[in-house]
Amino acid sequence: MTKAADETAHASPKGPDVTSTETKTSEHSGGARKLSSREGAAGDKVFSGTALSAGILILVVLVAVAAFLVLQAFPAFVAPQSQIADGKGFWAYIVPLIVGTVIAAVISLVVATPISLGVALFISHYAPRRLAQILGYIIDLLAAIPSVIFGAWGISFLAPALVPGYAWLASSLGWIPIFGGPASATGKTLLTVSIVLAVMVIPIITSVCREIFLQTPKLHEEAALALGATRWEMIRMAVLPFARPGIISAVMLGLGRALGETMAVALVLSSGPLIASLIQSGNQTIAADIALNFPEASGLSLNQLIAAGLVLFVFTLAVNIVARWIISRHKEFSGAN
Amino acid sequence: MTAIATPRRRTSLTRNRLPRIAPWASLVVGLVVGAAVSTLVGFNVFGWGVFAAIAFTIVYVAWSAAVEGGRKARDKFATCLVIGSFIIVVLPLFSVIWTVLEGGIKGLLTPGFLGTSMNGVSGIQDNQSVNTGSRVVGGIYHALIGTLLITLWSTIISVPVGLLTSIYLVEYSRGGRLGQAITLFVDVMTGIPSIVAGLFAAALFATIFGPGTQTGFVAAVALTVLMIPVVVRSSEEMLRIVPNELREAAYALGVRKWRTILKVVVPTAISGIASGVTLAIARVIGETAPILLTAGFATKINLNVFSNWMASLPTYIYFQILNPTSPSNPDPSLQRAWGAALVLIIFVMILNLIARLVARIFAPKTGR
Numbered sequence: 001m002t003k004a005a006d007e008t009a010h011a012s013p014k015g016p017d018v019t020s021t022e023t024k025t026s027e028h029s030g031g032a033r034k035l036s037s038r039e040g041a042a043g044d045k046v047f048s049g050t051a052l053s054a055g056i057l058i059l060v061v062l063v064a065v066a067a068f069l070v071l072q073a074f075p076a077f078v079a080p081q082s083q084i085a086d087g088k089g090f091w092a093y094i095v096p097l098i099v100g101t102v103i104a105a106v107i108s109l110v111v112a113t114p115i116s117l118g119v120a121l122f123i124s125h126y127a128p129r130r131l132a133q134i135l136g137y138i139i140d141l142l143a144a145i146p147s148v149i150f151g152a153w154g155i156s157f158l159a160p161a162l163v164p165g166y167a168w169l170a171s172s173l174g175w176i177p178i179f180g181g182p183a184s185a186t187g188k189t190l191l192t193v194s195i196v197l198a199v200m201v202i203p204i205i206t207s208v209c210r211e212i213f214l215q216t217p218k219l220h221e222e223a224a225l226a227l228g229a230t231r232w233e234m235i236r237m238a239v240l241p242f243a244r245p246g247i248i249s250a251v252m253l254g255l256g257r258a259l260g261e262t263m264a265v266a267l268v269l270s271s272g273p274l275i276a277s278l279i280q281s282g283n284q285t286i287a288a289d290i291a292l293n294f295p296e297a298s299g300l301s302l303n304q305l306i307a308a309g310l311v312l313f314v315f316t317l318a319v320n321i322v323a324r325w326i327i328s329r330h331k332e333f334s335g336a337n
Numbered sequence: 338m339t340a341i342a343t344p345r346r347r348t349s350l351t352r353n354r355l356p357r358i359a360p361w362a363s364l365v366v367g368l369v370v371g372a373a374v375s376t377l378v379g380f381n382v383f384g385w386g387v388f389a390a391i392a393f394t395i396v397y398v399a400w401s402a403a404v405e406g407g408r409k410a411r412d413k414f415a416t417c418l419v420i421g422s423f424i425i426v427v428l429p430l431f432s433v434i435w436t437v438l439e440g441g442i443k444g445l446l447t448p449g450f451l452g453t454s455m456n457g458v459s460g461i462q463d464n465q466s467v468n469t470g471s472r473v474v475g476g477i478y479h480a481l482i483g484t485l486l487i488t489l490w491s492t493i494i495s496v497p498v499g500l501l502t503s504i505y506l507v508e509y510s511r512g513g514r515l516g517q518a519i520t521l522f523v524d525v526m527t528g529i530p531s532i533v534a535g536l537f538a539a540a541l542f543a544t545i546f547g548p549g550t551q552t553g554f555v556a557a558v559a560l561t562v563l564m565i566p567v568v569v570r571s572s573e574e575m576l577r578i579v580p581n582e583l584r585e586a587a588y589a590l591g592v593r594k595w596r597t598i599l600k601v602v603v604p605t606a607i608s609g610i611a612s613g614v615t616l617a618i619a620r621v622i623g624e625t626a627p628i629l630l631t632a633g634f635a636t637k638i639n640l641n642v643f644s645n646w647m648a649s650l651p652t653y654i655y656f657q658i659l660n661p662t663s664p665s666n667p668d669p670s671l672q673r674a675w676g677a678a679l680v681l682i683i684f685v686m687i688l689n690l691i692a693r694l695v696a697r698i699f700a701p702k703t704g705r
Binding site: 041043044046047048050051052053054055056057058059061062064065068069071072114115116117118119121122123126135137138139140141142144145146147148149150151152153155156157158199202206230231232233235253256259260261262263266267287290291294295298302305306309312313316317319320324 | 411531624
């Protein structure tokens, strides 16, 4: 029925002229294959339909992610709270994890952001061009290393290497709560985790920032230099204002990665209840808690872990949306585009 | 003529500049001061480097401030910071690669490491190898197979879906309402933490097939959620840079749209698409958390992704480190873990290399 309708729809605008030219052309080129408009129309329909359904499938998948998480997390919210997390209830279980996750992510960003900006500037504006390309590859390599290997590196190399530093922090800056002693003797602390996370986040922020710095209009840069600006003044006046929304989105991207990172935390951190000190063992993040407890979980504790995953999902979603909002707000005023 | 012949005068523009030797002189001073300070607090090479860098920056910037004035000094300070931050980044990279090489080569070169599984290997064998000094038994064969199969299946699912979606976005939607929604959702999917993807696959299969369904295919579905947005993003970018003239030329010859896409647009962009897909594979091949939640913990070879637990390289590393086969003698487990880490890193590097080569060699000849 639809096929017939389609045929007539195709036949009427084209008319007989087109078909005759088509046959003529095919005869002219040897007549190996006769072009049939009907066959092509079906192909067009099938192909566009397939492409469309692939696109819709993505929407379905994301909705399914949310739906199944909610479905499986639901029992943890409605069950009597005395049955969850050794009688503490769900919120008493999740809030310390959220705080731990946010602390680790924020520290890693505080460490990573200035360094990433420096590296991105180095590659885009300081290093000689040939060298810059190789350095870009090196940074991409750093981004490609799997997180479990960063975790293994953190537990076997970085944590022991930081122990003397933590001892010094505890003895000389111990009056600040976050450096309260006694320092961990193994170095498996939240600060170590944050540093590992920073190392993992740096290549992400760097590669986004580098792309954006390279897009700075050459005329802006040359105008600044021609007016007598030093290289740093040129960067501050031309490059950074142009790149600001991009930098924010890069940092948010890094934040999302740091919030959701699992293996590095699960391997490095010697977890425990929430404490203020960053250099004692203790604290935990949502993702690592799920990874550590999931293999043995069943029944309601499984629902509880999935609920924790839902909280993490909502959290990262919020970060992404805020990032998008900030970028869209800044874009109007940047003046560069 | 006379103007040229006169010796160059020191004008206000050239007057106040540091001599060309200044950076090197400052470096020498910095190294000496750094050595002195680090000796005071207990000498090691790392401390020396840090103190030398700080001393160099102070000397160089202060010198510049004294001779050239504040603006130039600030410029030099920024240069020092930028170069310094680059050095800070390179250090962990080399440290990671060095640690993996150092720990992994011994494990990798152990006979049978690549060819045997962990089937039947228990704490007894590990204790024996530590006590008697015999070679460490057990290997990564099952994990290698698991990683390849899981990655293969997620590639089989996500490449067609991702590619078709990007074709829809670029060729059909052209900024329509649905296209915008898909772009937004793909962006959101990019931000999904990998462990949430694992939870989704676990919850999905638990709902359909009952709780505790853990197979390689569930892991492949979890990885697909992570892989699709990467494929869509990179192929979309590649399809967008195909010049419109090519499409218009094809339409002008009376070619149908779907044939234009399959015969003209996709072949033009194929090098970029292939490179993007390879990078996406490199990204998911090292994912640990989703597989941890979905494929269970296996020590045997399993060639069937649809039934039973399956091991993978990342989870193998994780379990060997966190739960050593012999808790009293973790060294053999660590050796195996580092060997597996080395194999995994080699995989990722090769995939990255292939992606770059594909992008470079098969790039369309533009003739420009």
